[in-house]
Amino acid sequence: MRYGGFSTLLYKEVLRFWKVGSQTVGAPVLTALLYLLIFSHVLEGHVKVHGVIYTAFLIPGLVMMSVLQNAFANSSSSLIQSKVTGNIVFVLLPPISYLEFFAAYVLASVVRGLVVGTGVLFATFWFAPLTFAEPWWILVFALMGGAILGSLGVIAGIWADKFDQLAAFQNFLIMPLTFLSGVFYSINSLPPFWQQVSHWNPVFYMIDGFRHGFFGVSDASPWLSLAVVGTCLAVLTTLTLNLLKRGYKLRA
Amino acid sequence: MSAAIRIQQVSKRFGNVQALDGIDLEVQRGEFFGLLGPNGAGKTTLISALAGLVRADAGNLSVMGHDVQSDYRAARRLLGVVPQELVFDPFFTVRESLKIQSGYFGMGDNDRWIDEILENLGLTSKANANMRMLSGGMKRRVLVAQALVHRPPVIVLDEPTAGVDVELRQTLWHFIRRLNEAGHTIVLTTHYLEEAENLCTRIAMLKAGRVVALDTTANLLRRFSVHSLRLRTDGVMPEELTRQGAENGGWWSLPFDGFDEVEPLLAKIRAAGCSLKDLEIGKPDLEEVFVRVMQGQSQGQLN
Numbered sequence: 001m002r003y004g005g006f007s008t009l010l011y012k013e014v015l016r017f018w019k020v021g022s023q024t025v026g027a028p029v030l031t032a033l034l035y036l037l038i039f040s041h042v043l044e045g046h047v048k049v050h051g052v053i054y055t056a057f058l059i060p061g062l063v064m065m066s067v068l069q070n071a072f073a074n075s076s077s078s079l080i081q082s083k084v085t086g087n088i089v090f091v092l093l094p095p096i097s098y099l100e101f102f103a104a105y106v107l108a109s110v111v112r113g114l115v116v117g118t119g120v121l122f123a124t125f126w127f128a129p130l131t132f133a134e135p136w137w138i139l140v141f142a143l144m145g146g147a148i149l150g151s152l153g154v155i156a157g158i159w160a161d162k163f164d165q166l167a168a169f170q171n172f173l174i175m176p177l178t179f180l181s182g183v184f185y186s187i188n189s190l191p192p193f194w195q196q197v198s199h200w201n202p203v204f205y206m207i208d209g210f211r212h213g214f215f216g217v218s219d220a221s222p223w224l225s226l227a228v229v230g231t232c233l234a235v236l237t238t239l240t241l242n243l244l245k246r247g248y249k250l251r252a
Numbered sequence: 253m254s255a256a257i258r259i260q261q262v263s264k265r266f267g268n269v270q271a272l273d274g275i276d277l278e279v280q281r282g283e284f285f286g287l288l289g290p291n292g293a294g295k296t297t298l299i300s301a302l303a304g305l306v307r308a309d310a311g312n313l314s315v316m317g318h319d320v321q322s323d324y325r326a327a328r329r330l331l332g333v334v335p336q337e338l339v340f341d342p343f344f345t346v347r348e349s350l351k352i353q354s355g356y357f358g359m360g361d362n363d364r365w366i367d368e369i370l371e372n373l374g375l376t377s378k379a380n381a382n383m384r385m386l387s388g389g390m391k392r393r394v395l396v397a398q399a400l401v402h403r404p405p406v407i408v409l410d411e412p413t414a415g416v417d418v419e420l421r422q423t424l425w426h427f428i429r430r431l432n433e434a435g436h437t438i439v440l441t442t443h444y445l446e447e448a449e450n451l452c453t454r455i456a457m458l459k460a461g462r463v464v465a466l467d468t469t470a471n472l473l474r475r476f477s478v479h480s481l482r483l484r485t486d487g488v489m490p491e492e493l494t495r496q497g498a499e500n501g502g503w504w505s506l507p508f509d510g511f512d513e514v515e516p517l518l519a520k521i522r523a524a525g526c527s528l529k530d531l532e533i534g535k536p537d538l539e540e541v542f543v544r545v546m547q548g549q550s551q552g553q554l555n
């Protein structure tokens with residue numbers, strides 16, 4: 001264990017989810033595996049996307065969806081629990097700056113996202129031939145997507161006063177955004193209207209760019225995706241830092 | 253040398269509650285200071301403002317010369333706070349909690365000090381128990397330990413003995429006294445006034461967000477409370493005495509300032525032909541001071 005406000009907080013946040021790993025890592029891996037079994041069973045042989053068989057196409061989508069959802073879950077649930085139980089004071093009393101606070105929670109979210117994502121990848125890659133055409137895109141989008149959702153989790157965890165408010169945030173914002181982002185299909189197969197809608201969903205670019213890293217082909221150019229995702233990250237980081245600096249709902 | 257704690261004109265409002273209303277207070281280094289007041293007086297709010305958990309609407313607070321806002325890193329490193337609420341992190345063991353807290357303050361290898369705190373608070377046997385498994389009193393001990401883990405020179409305890417058994421009180425006060433003797437400044441809030449009377453050398457009383465009394469414990473006792481002779485007799489008390497005293501359930505209470513007044517008082521009773529059935533000496537106590545102060549008697553008004 002290294003010492004200092006940031007590194008200790010990061011360590012504590014990672015230890016926190018690791019201690020309940022069956023719930024925070026095992027469960028989402030199993031869920032993703034079930035999605036794969038069901039969808040590939042139904043659609044395999046009927047659909048090919050970008051010349052790739054459906055199951056292979058689906059795997060990166062599931063991996064990235066797991067990264068994103070778990071990154072969000074990590075910071076948001078840790079913060080709301082700390083607020084509701086009151087033990088958030090342990091983090092507020094020490095000389096930890098708002099920058100360190102932000103970096104530790106977001107990075108721990110990224111770690112959780114990557115651990116779950118890797119777990120999903122290992123659980124699913126047996127089912128279809130997978131390539132790693134441009135692997136750096138895989139890493140870039142996983143890291144940035146995890147950071148964006150980790151940051152959103154910080155906002156949601158700080159904003160929500162009760163667990164059901166956090167659940168609403170998750171059910172009405174995070175779930176629709178991740179499900180309607182081309183995890184299960186290429187948006188080119190959608191009617192034009194829904195294609196337009198999807199282009200306004202930033203999660204679409206995260207998944208699309210991530211998938212590009214595997215197959216070297218995608219719905220949008222990976223550079224466009226990078227620009228969109230990078231802008232999102234910058235905006236959310238600024239917003240979250242601003243809330244933390246003001247002590248919004250943390251320091252009355 | 254800057255004061256351990258300096259609070260200047262601090263105000264804080266929550267909605268339409270004026271929790272703090274222009275508080276001025278200074279605690280010197282090495283003091284054992286009591287912060288008293290009824291529920292809702294603003295004690296916790298004041299401590300929270302000092303710890304940076306609450307932002308004051310106006311005024312300045314500093315810990316050993318370091319402003320709690322502009323120089324919060326230094327201020328927080330110098331301050332250890334035991335919160336009033338019994339909070340804990342259910343994910344960790346006692347030792348993990350202390351190591352993590354220690355790391356937040358940038359303390360390197362701190363195991364020896366952690367062991368010492370555990371020992372002094374009677375927690376050694378629980379070191380590897382999960383926080384969830386501890387009884388309320390044990391959790392309270394861990395809360396104290398967490399506040400001390402970075403060896404803060406200024407320690408603030410917000411009702412550390414609420415709902416705590418006799419044994420922990422004694423261990424706790426023994427330990428805190430030792431820290432005070434070693435030079436740590438201690439600020440304590442409690443509703444057990446006897447505790448404050450025994451421990452604190454100086455006391456501030458808060459009421460509705462204002463300081464309504466501030467003096468050494470000895471002075472407060474002298475000013476607001478007196479010795480009294482409490483007695484029961486079978487005869488009729490002389491009028492001279494009934495005028496200065498008060499009767500309650502057959503007991504007469506006769507105030508006096510110095511012990512040389514006791515014998516003449518008794519002589520007068522004897523001269524009136526009364527024989528004593530019961531006699532005790534009531535000592536000044538902080539409870540009486542507290543009640544009088546809260547009833548609005550300001551210093552010096554006591555007759």
Ligand SMILES: Nc1ncnc2c1ncn2[C@@H]1O[C@H](COP(=O)(O)OP(=O)(O)OP(=O)(O)O)[C@@H](O)[C@H]1O
Nearest residue numbers: 252266269271289290291292293294295296297298
């Ligand atoms: N976060 C808050 N939001 C709204 N009102 C608050 C908040 N914190 C404190 N108050 C109000 O401020 C006043 C002072 O509360 P505080 O907790 O400081 O009192 P206290 O002296 O510590 O009381 P106690 O002895 O009961 O602990 C109370 O009226 C309380 O209701």
Ligand SMILES: [Mg+2]
Nearest residue numbers: 295296297336
């Ligand atoms: Mg209080």
